[in-house]
Amino acid sequence: MMIRGFSAAALLLLLSSCQSLDEVRTARxxxxxxxxxxxxxxxxxxxxxxxxxxxxVTQSQYLEFVKKNPSWRKSKIKRLFADPDYLxxxxxxxxxxxxxxxxxxxxxxxxxxxxEWRGQRLPSIREWEYAALEGKRSGERGDxxxxxxxxxxxxYSRPGKEPLPEVAKGARNQYGLFDMHGLVWEWVFDFxxxxxxxxxxxxxxxxxxxxxxxxxxxxxxxxxxASFMRFAFRSSLKGSYTIRDLGFRCAKGES
Amino acid sequence: MRSxxxxxxxxxxxxxxxxxxxxxxxxxxxxxxxxxxxxPAITRKKPAKVIVKIETRELVxxxxxxxxxxxxxxxxxxxxxxxxxxxxxxxxxxxxNHPDSKMxxxxxxxxxxxxxxxxxxxxxxxGHTSIFSFKALNPGLYVYHCATAPVGMHVANGMYGLxxxxxxxxxxxxxxxYYVMQSEFYTKDKYGTAxxxxxxxxxxxxxxxxxxxxxxxxxxxxxxxxxxANVGEKIRLYVGNGGPNLVSSFHVIGEIFDKVYxxxxxxxxxxxxxxxxxxxxxxxxxxxVDVPGTYIxxxxxxxxxxxxxxxxQLKVSGPENKEIYSGKIGxxxxxxxxxxxxxxxxxxxxxxxxxxxxxxxxxxxxxxKTNCMxxxxxxxxxxxxxxxxxxxxxxxxxxxxxxxxxxxxxxxxPVKVNGETYDSVMPALQLADEEAANILTYLYxxxxxxxxxxxxxxxxxxxxxGKVENx
Amino acid sequence: MKKxxxxxxxxxxxxxxPVLSAELPDNSLYQFEQEWTNQxxxxxxxxxxQGKVRIFAMVxxxxxxxxxxxxxxxxxxxxxxxxxxxxxIGFVLFSMDPKRDTPESLRDFVRTxxxxxxxxxxxxxxxxxxxxxxxxxxxxFKEAADGVFIHQNTISVLDAKGVLVHQYPxxxxxxxxxxxxxx
Numbered sequence: 001m002m003i004r005g006f007s008a009a010a011l012l013l014l015l016s017s018c019q020s021l022d023e024v025r026t027a028r029x030x031x032x033x034x035x036x037x038x039x040x041x042x043x044x045x046x047x048x049x050x051x052x053x054x055x056x057v058t059q060s061q062y063l064e065f066v067k068k069n070p071s072w073r074k075s076k077i078k079r080l081f082a083d084p085d086y087l088x089x090x091x092x093x094x095x096x097x098x099x100x101x102x103x104x105x106x107x108x109x110x111x112x113x114x115x116e117w118r119g120q121r122l123p124s125i126r127e128w129e130y131a132a133l134e135g136k137r138s139g140e141r142g143d144x145x146x147x148x149x150x151x152x153x154x155x156y157s158r159p160g161k162e163p164l165p166e167v168a169k170g171a172r173n174q175y176g177l178f179d180m181h182g183l184v185w186e187w188v189f190d191f192x193x194x195x196x197x198x199x200x201x202x203x204x205x206x207x208x209x210x211x212x213x214x215x216x217x218x219x220x221x222x223x224x225x226a227s228f229m230r231f232a233f234r235s236s237l238k239g240s241y242t243i244r245d246l247g248f249r250c251a252k253g254e255s
Numbered sequence: 256m257r258s259x260x261x262x263x264x265x266x267x268x269x270x271x272x273x274x275x276x277x278x279x280x281x282x283x284x285x286x287x288x289x290x291x292x293x294x295p296a297i298t299r300k301k302p303a304k305v306i307v308k309i310e311t312r313e314l315v316x317x318x319x320x321x322x323x324x325x326x327x328x329x330x331x332x333x334x335x336x337x338x339x340x341x342x343x344x345x346x347x348x349x350x351x352n353h354p355d356s357k358m359x360x361x362x363x364x365x366x367x368x369x370x371x372x373x374x375x376x377x378x379x380x381x382g383h384t385s386i387f388s389f390k391a392l393n394p395g396l397y398v399y400h401c402a403t404a405p406v407g408m409h410v411a412n413g414m415y416g417l418x419x420x421x422x423x424x425x426x427x428x429x430x431x432x433y434y435v436m437q438s439e440f441y442t443k444d445k446y447g448t449a450x451x452x453x454x455x456x457x458x459x460x461x462x463x464x465x466x467x468x469x470x471x472x473x474x475x476x477x478x479x480x481x482x483x484a485n486v487g488e489k490i491r492l493y494v495g496n497g498g499p500n501l502v503s504s505f506h507v508i509g510e511i512f513d514k515v516y517x518x519x520x521x522x523x524x525x526x527x528x529x530x531x532x533x534x535x536x537x538x539x540x541x542x543x544v545d546v547p548g549t550y551i552x553x554x555x556x557x558x559x560x561x562x563x564x565x566x567x568q569l570k571v572s573g574p575e576n577k578e579i580y581s582g583k584i585g586x587x588x589x590x591x592x593x594x595x596x597x598x599x600x601x602x603x604x605x606x607x608x609x610x611x612x613x614x615x616x617x618x619x620x621x622x623x624k625t626n627c628m629x630x631x632x633x634x635x636x637x638x639x640x641x642x643x644x645x646x647x648x649x650x651x652x653x654x655x656x657x658x659x660x661x662x663x664x665x666x667x668x669p670v671k672v673n674g675e676t677y678d679s680v681m682p683a684l685q686l687a688d689e690e691a692a693n694i695l696t697y698l699y700x701x702x703x704x705x706x707x708x709x710x711x712x713x714x715x716x717x718x719x720x721g722k723v724e725n726x
Numbered sequence: 727m728k729k730x731x732x733x734x735x736x737x738x739x740x741x742x743x744p745v746l747s748a749e750l751p752d753n754s755l756y757q758f759e760q761e762w763t764n765q766x767x768x769x770x771x772x773x774x775x776q777g778k779v780r781i782f783a784m785v786x787x788x789x790x791x792x793x794x795x796x797x798x799x800x801x802x803x804x805x806x807x808x809x810x811x812x813x814x815i816g817f818v819l820f821s822m823d824p825k826r827d828t829p830e831s832l833r834d835f836v837r838t839x840x841x842x843x844x845x846x847x848x849x850x851x852x853x854x855x856x857x858x859x860x861x862x863x864x865x866x867f868k869e870a871a872d873g874v875f876i877h878q879n880t881i882s883v884l885d886a887k888g889v890l891v892h893q894y895p896x897x898x899x900x901x902x903x904x905x906x907x908x909x
Contacts (some may be wrong), residue, residue, distance in 0.1 A: 079753040081861060085354070108861050154453045157325050157412065159313045160357050185357075192860055193868035225456060228405040229358065236359030236380040236403075239861025244382045245357050245379055 026252065027176040028053040029131045036126060038194075038229045047130045048254035052123055055167035055178045056186060057100035057114060057249055063096050063131055067167045072110060082107035085242045098168035102247035108239040111187040115250035122189040123251035125234070129227075132173070132180040152226040155182040160245045179194065189249040194235040204216070226237050280304040280345060286572070289334035289541075290470045291482060293432040293493060297421050302343030309336060311360040311379070311401070311414070315555035318440060318466060319473035319564065320639055321449035326471070327358065327401070327412035332424045333471030334436035334497060335399070335416030338699065339464040340366075340391050342423050347388040348373060354382035359403055361380050365535070366397035366418050374402035380511060385431055388702055390463050394422035396519035398495050398539040409439055411459050413471060415497030422521060429541060430488035435476065435567065437505070437532065437554060438497035446563060446638070462500040467559035469552065469567040476552070476567035478676060486573025493509030494521075498534025504555040505532050507542070529555050544571045546580040549678065561629075567642055586683075608689050612696065612708045614645040619697025621688050630681075635702045643672035646702030655695070655707055659717035666723055683722075686716040742844070749887070750776075756888035758858055762820075762849040765832035777846075778816040780884040783905065784865055784877065786823035787835040792879050797839045799881060799897040802846065806905045812845075815908060820859060821850040822867050822875060863890060883907075 028051055031045040073094075074087040088105045089097040096103075106114075108122075115121050123131070168178040210253050237246075261447035281303040286294045312331045318324040329335025340346050352360050359380050367389040376387035400406075401414035417434060441459040442452035446466060460462065476482055484490050498504045506529040515527040519537030528537045544550075552567035553560035560566050570645050575582070609615035624633075628644075631637050635646035645651055650672040651658050665683035669676050686694070688711035695709040750756050756773045763769055781800060785793040800817055807815060819835075821827035832848040835841070841848075860867060867877035881900040883892040892907065894900030 057847075071351065079751075080755065080756055080757045105719055109858070112858075117636055150456070152455075153408075153456060156357060157313075157408070157454050158326075158357075160355055161324060162355075189857065192857075192864070192866045194866060223460075225405045225408055229408075232404045233380075235866070238380075238864040239858070241380055241383070244354060245381070 025054045027054050029127070029175050030065060034126075034130045034133060036130065037224065037231060043127065047126055048253070050123070050127055050231065050251055052127070052131050052175075052177060052251045053120075054172075054176060055249065056247040057111075058100050059090075059096035059103045060099040062103035062106070062114060063094060063099075064145065065117055069117060070114070072113060077110075079240070081109040081113075081238045081240060083242050083253055088242070089244070093200070093235055098163045098166070100168075101164040102167055103177070104164065104184055104244055105242040106187075106247065107242050108187050108191060108237070110242075110250035112189070113249075118250060120250035120252045122187060122248060124189045125190050125193060127251060128186065128188045129230075131152065131175060131177060137188045149224075150225050152181045152228075156229050162244070164245075165175045183245070184245050184247040185230070187227035188234070191237055192239070194231050256491060258587040271716060272416065273408065276382045281419045282306065284308070285338055285340065285346075285530075287330070287338055288434070289332050289336055290434040290436060291476060293325070293337055293419075293434050294429075296425060297339060297341045299341060302345070303340060305340050305346060306347045306349065307338050308349045308351070308362050308461065309362065310353055311356060312349045313356050313358065315451060317472050318442070318468075319447060322442075322447065322473075323451045324410065324440060324442065325451070325453070327409055327414050329358070329362070329399075329401075329414060329416050331351065333413035333415075333438070334412070334434070334495065337416065337493070338399075338405055338418040338431055338481060339421065339433045340418070341421045342391055342394045344389055344391045344420075344581035345388055347386060349384055349386050349455070350377040350379055351384040352379040352381050356381040359400050360409065360411070360414065360426075361385070361403050362399055363402035364392055364399040364401070364418055366393070366395070366420050368392050371402065374378045378403065391420045394420045394521055396420075396495070396516070398497065398535050398537055400497065400535065402463060408454065410455070410497060410499040411439075413438070413494070413497075416497045417493055419493060426491075426539075427541070428489075429491040431484055432491045433482050434493050434495075435469050435482075435552065436471075436495040436497055436567065437469050437624065439499070439501050439563075440466040440468070440469070441537050442466065464501065464563065467501065467563040468552060468567040469565065473564035474566075474640040475550055478568075481549070482552075482569035484544050484571045486544060486547050486571055486576070489541060490569070491539045493537070494530075494532055494540060495497060495537045496532040496534050500534060501554075501556070501559070502534055503532040503565075504529050505540070506530075506553050506555040507540075508551040508553060509546075509548070510542050510544070510550055512540040512542050515539070544569075546576050547571050547573045561638065564639075566638070568640070581630070600693075608711075609693060611699075615693050615696040615708065616700050617697075618690075618697070619693035620701075622686075622694045626686070627694065628685055635698070637672075639675075641677070643670065643675070645698055645704075647673070647704065649673055650700065652705040653712070655699070655709060656717050656720070657723055658695060658698075658721055659691060659709065659714050660723045662686065662695065664716070688712075733790060741815055745796055751887055751889055752888060754888035754889065755816055755859070755862060757869075758855075758857045758862075760851065760858065762851040763829055765836060765848040766827055767829040774857075775816070775818065775884070776888055777886055778814060779816050779886055779908070780816050780888075781879050781881060782818035782820060782884065783879075784822045784860065784867065785819050785835075787827050787831045788823065788873065789875065793875065794839060795882065795897060796879055797841065799854065799901050801841070802901045803881075803904050803908075808902070811842065815845070817842075817846045819846070819848045820856070821848070822856055822860070823869075824850050824852050826858055826873070849851050863893070 029049060031047065031049040033046050035044050070076055074090060075093050077086050085105050086107060112122055167184065168181055170179060172178055173180055283305055284302055285305045288294050307528065309329050311329055312333060313325065313327050315323050315325050326333050344725040348362065350362050358563060359373045359378060361377040361379060365372060367373045369389060373389060377385040379385040387669045397418050399416055399418055401409040403409050415438065417436060441455045442465045443455045444452060466473065494505055512527040512530065513527055513531045514523040516523050516539035517530065519539060530540060532538045548571055550569040552569060554565040561689050609618050630642040631645050637644035650670060653676065661681060662684060666681040669678040692709045692711045693713045699705050699707040752767055756776055758772050760772045761770065763768050764885060781797045781803060783800065787854050788845065802884060804817060809868060827850040832850060864883055865878055865880055869875050879897055882892045883904065894903060
């Protein structure tokens with residue numbers, strides 16, 4: 001009896017910890033290889049196993065962070081860490097627009113601080129892209145007739161809605177992730193590893209104008225419009241930028 | 256004291272960078288206009304610093320009647336604003352990307368001398384503004400467009416416009432100037448399919464557009480929105496081609512361009528019928544209008560005009576000039592040598608005549624294809640702003656007698672069909688009573704129309720009543 | 727001797743720091759709570775850089791092509807500054823390769839490229855700090871598979887309080903314009 005009573009308590013404990021985990025459900029992304037979009041040599045790279053949030057961080061989740069860390073309130077935030085549009089769609093410091101909608105109008109610094117507060121980190125560009133591969137496996141070429149790409153393009157080309165839809169309303173991908181496409185753009189840790197030129201660089205080692213003036217020469221796959229749009233979007237950012245359609249999710253595990 | 260010095264130093268650093276030792280320039284904000292309007296000619300005799308503010312926006316708007324599209328735009332319109340500067344001007348471009356945009360955008364102006372035409376310097380995330388300046392070195396009419404990857408998609412969604420760099424002495428004076436820009440759209444469903452149409456990447460790669468239009472939508476320059484002019488005026492069209500793929504065979508039906516500044520450059524050719532406008536290129540066409548009427552502007556790669564929307568109108572008002580253009584002055588039966596001395600009517604009477612309504616419809620269908628379909632289209636849907644629909648047509652169904660007379664004697668002047676006004680000419684058709692009866696019976700029994708049968712006797716009766724007077 | 731003088735200077739700065747940091751503007755890079763290690767192996771906070779105008783660039787010591795050009799351009803700026811400005815301006819090279827760059831490799835870099843001792847700091851740290859710093863100054867870089875970095879060539883200027891006041895993406899411009907601005 002004693003033992004059974006004890007195990008019941010342990011079970012209860014387990015259950016409650018499951019519930020708290022449930023608030024921030026993560027998916028395990030298995031180790032594997034893929035060919036990064038714009039690497040000149042187009043060789044597969046290895047991605048180690050890691051965990052990734054199933055959904056983008058919601059406004060109510062972010063609210064918890066702001067409550068515990070007042071320096072990240074919209075009224076307190078320092079300009080170094082976010083531009084003046086930070087949390088623009090929130091009515092007040094602790095008043096969200098829509099609880100289950102993804103938090104957007106957050107800077108890279110804010111996204112990073114949030115993930116670290118939760119004992120996590122932002123995914124790298126490679127991790128994110130690897131986890132987002134859909135209907136197209138490593139090494140396959142992008143194809144205009146690919147249904148999935150058509151769906152992605154369709155989202156990318158439609159004006160955003162206000163307020164944003166809630167997370168986890170669409171289909172999951174093969175890893176159980178929601179909303180990798182079709183809800184918001186997402187910050188990644190090394191967003192600034194995308195080649196960029198301001199057109200004046202005299203001797204930059206970055207390929208000139210890869211994403212700005214439209215050169216497709218260095219990309220592996222000129223048919224992969226969806227990737228072009230993601231990489232172009234990332235390369236237009238600075239760490240302090242906050243944008244309506246830009247949110248994030250956190251990762252865990254070795255990077 | 257020390258910190259003062261620091262502040263002083265940093266203040267120095269904040270000073271705007273001098274762009275070399277230069278004479279002091281006047282500064283002004285550019286007057287920009289939206290198609291088909293063109294900003295007034297520049298009267299300044301000296302170069303100035305000209306500030307051009309352009310906003311990029313993504314929005315849903317009309318592509319054709321009942322058809323919507325998510326356009327990416329400069330200034331909320333397709334094409335974007337017309338910018339006019341003078342050779343030698345220092346042009347400072349402020350590109351603001353609206354906070355509601357999903358995409359970063361930039362601008363590559365073909366008038367720029369420098370890497371990327373300004374593209375890299377103006378690469379702008381949503382909710383931000385980029386600024387760069389360039390010196391307008393070469394006069395000419397230049398296309399600008401967004402050059403953010405994937406460039407094709409940004410252009411295909413509507414991101415282009417024109418910038419005119421006037422030569423120092425200006426362009427020869429004309430009475431009216433208009434801004435006309437051709438481009439094509441690639442939609443998921445075929446031409447005319449209603450609803451919000453997404454971009455179709457596959458069609459874009461194959462260069463098979465569903466829509467080829469002037470100024471961003473089907474009918475943007477037709478009907479009430481037609482370009483206007485008066486007899487005797489000199490007209491200048493600033494013509495651009497945004498592409499993204501097609502090269503335009505730009506033509507105004509019934510006009511000869513007195514001058515064409517080919518490809519938007521400074522050298523003019525005289526007396527041109529059709530001028531080629533490359534994708535990402537332009538032309539300036541000057542012509543004097545001598546005769547009143549409606550002039551149809553087309554891409555003379557002609558299926559684009561008839562089936563994809565590449566039609567615009569220029570309406571010229573004023574007195575007739577019969578010496579230059581007489582109008583129809585003869586209408587006779589033509590009897591080729593060696594043919595039997597039969598009139599057309601006699602000949603046609605030997606054709607099969609229908610013995611039932613069904614047969615009449617069948618014969619009518621083939622006669623429709625020969626005589627009517629080119630304008631009214633296979634499904635009777637007509638062509639927006641040019642030829643009225645016969646399918647579900649209130650005009651047709653209201654009065655069979657009137658319909659017979661229109662078919663036999665033609666019709667001119669404005670008519671209202673299903674709420675739209677059409678102002679074009681239907682020619683008189685040389686048809687036998689039997690043939691006309693068959694065609695009309697086919698029409699009335701197709702596409703949701705009233706179901707009447709028209710007999711040759713009715714046709715003969717209505718023939719006597721003559722042409723329908725229309726005011 | 728020089729070294730100890732410098733160290734003393736840092737202590738001095740450190741002493742006045744609390745007062746100064748209270749005045750740091752919201753957008754100052756010195757808002758970052760980051761610790762870096764200089765070429766002498768000493769730890770120092772980013773904040774400790776305040777008080778001087780700082781001309782800085784991101785480099786890595788194994789870099790053979792672009793970084794030497796960056797250093798050369800910065801040396802040209804130093805040489806062309808009027809004497810009265812010289813003492814008020816410091817030069818800083820931040821490593822974008824903290825995994826490989828140690829105080830020792832920083833000192834090697836100083837020797838190889840004939841970098842002056844008095845007015846130059848070379849700093850290395852960790853990946854997180856590098857990422858924050860580069861995100862703030864919109865500097866894009868990427869480690870290619872073979873340990874070679876693809877990066878922009880940018881020279882930036884911070885005012886005495888750590889606010890980014892200029893960025894020169896073109897090295898020739900950097901020399902002529904920075905000298906003009908600082909003279």
